Amino acid sequence: MITVDARGQACPEPVILTKKAMEENPQKSLVTIVDNIVSANNVEKLGKSRFYTVRKEERDNLFYVHLISATTEPEVLQPVTKSAEGAVMETTFSRGRILLLSKDYLGEGSEELGRNLMKTFLYALGETYTLPRQLLLINGAVRMTATDSPCLPLLVGLAEKGVAIEICGICLDFYGLKESLSVGHITNMYTIVETLTKEEVVVL
Amino acid sequence: MRQALVVFSSYHFAANSDTLLTQAKVKHTLIPTPLQIGSFCGLCLLVDLAEVRQILALFRDNKISVGGLYEQCDEKWQRVSLLPYIEFTEE
Numbered sequence: 098m099i100t101v102d103a104r105g106q107a108c109p110e111p112v113i114l115t116k117k118a119m120e121e122n123p124q125k126s127l128v129t130i131v132d133n134i135v136s137a138n139n140v141e142k143l144g145k146s147r148f149y150t151v152r153k154e155e156r157d158n159l160f161y162v163h164l165i166s167a168t169t170e171p172e173v174l175q176p177v178t179k180s181a182e183g184a185v186m187e188t189t190f191s192r193g194r195i196l197l198l199s200k201d202y203l204g205e206g207s208e209e210l211g212r213n214l215m216k217t218f219l220y221a222l223g224e225t226y227t228l229p230r231q232l233l234l235i236n237g238a239v240r241m242t243a244t245d246s247p248c249l250p251l252l253v254g255l256a257e258k259g260v261a262i263e264i265c266g267i268c269l270d271f272y273g274l275k276e277s278l279s280v281g282h283i284t285n286m287y288t289i290v291e292t293l294t295k296e297e298v299v300v301l
Numbered sequence: 302m303r304q305a306l307v308v309f310s311s312y313h314f315a316a317n318s319d320t321l322l323t324q325a326k327v328k329h330t331l332i333p334t335p336l337q338i339g340s341f342c343g344l345c346l347l348v349d350l351a352e353v354r355q356i357l358a359l360f361r362d363n364k365i366s367v368g369g370l371y372e373q374c375d376e377k378w379q380r381v382s383l384l385p386y387i388e389f390t391e392e
Binding site: 209216217250 | 315332
């Protein structure tokens with residue numbers, strides 16, 4: 098077991114150190130020790146994206162993220178079932194489909210129209226049987242997580258249905274929304290870059 | 302809780318109604334008009350049926366024209382008359 102001691106390191110350093118240890122020790126299991134939950138979550142995400150089995154534990158104000166090396170391919174996400182009009186229908190998680198939102202309005206032209214379109218888009222997204230795997234919010238899109246945003250309940254609804262809402266930490270800082278975040282998880286630029294370069298992403 | 306859909310003949314009525322109800326702190330959701338109903342302006346409001354009377358009064362006072370009202374029956378939207386929800390005032 099390789100130990101990555103990232104105590105006292107600010108994000109994204111724990112992710113970088115863990116990533117380096119993974120690359121230097123392929124096929125080996127690791128444990129990364131961090132002292133804050135945001136770093137622990139980001140290391141967890143890194144592990145999952147690289148198909149490690151991840152177990153997180155908290156002891157003495159420290160977080161131990163155990164990354165167990167996988168010898169087999171990960172299981173495909175199991176679809177959940179949803180009853181509609183008496184029939185059992187499948188909700189399909191498009192495993193590779195990630196939506197990148199970079200502003201809180203949809204399309205170009207009138208921002209006022211775009212904001213209304215975004216609300217209806219998120220509502221319709223929650224009604225579809227083909228949910229995206231993840232919504233990645235950067236720049237102006239993070240304003241949709243503000244407590245007074247009409248989009249917040251729609252994002253909460255999507256999160257409750259299993260859609261991962263990943264939000265850029267730099268952007269939350271910039272807009273002063275980090276402390277009041279009530280949906281999704283904070284992510285960093287390294288994870289965002291990894292996602293954009295490895296996954297099938299739809300940019301909106 | 303039973304819900305209702307308020308549809309509009311133009312985008313601007315729908316957008317203004319959304320702003321108005323937000324300011325009045327009336328619970329509502331601006332949603333794309335369900336395909337079953339037709340297109341109208343493409344946007345409509347999902348509201349609590351119990352609040353339709355109050356909502357229509359607000360629209361009347363703010364000169365927002367309503368295209369129709371739908372109630373949910375057996376998972377489907379059924380058009381209903383606006384009359385039972387309108388308060389008539391003496392001029």
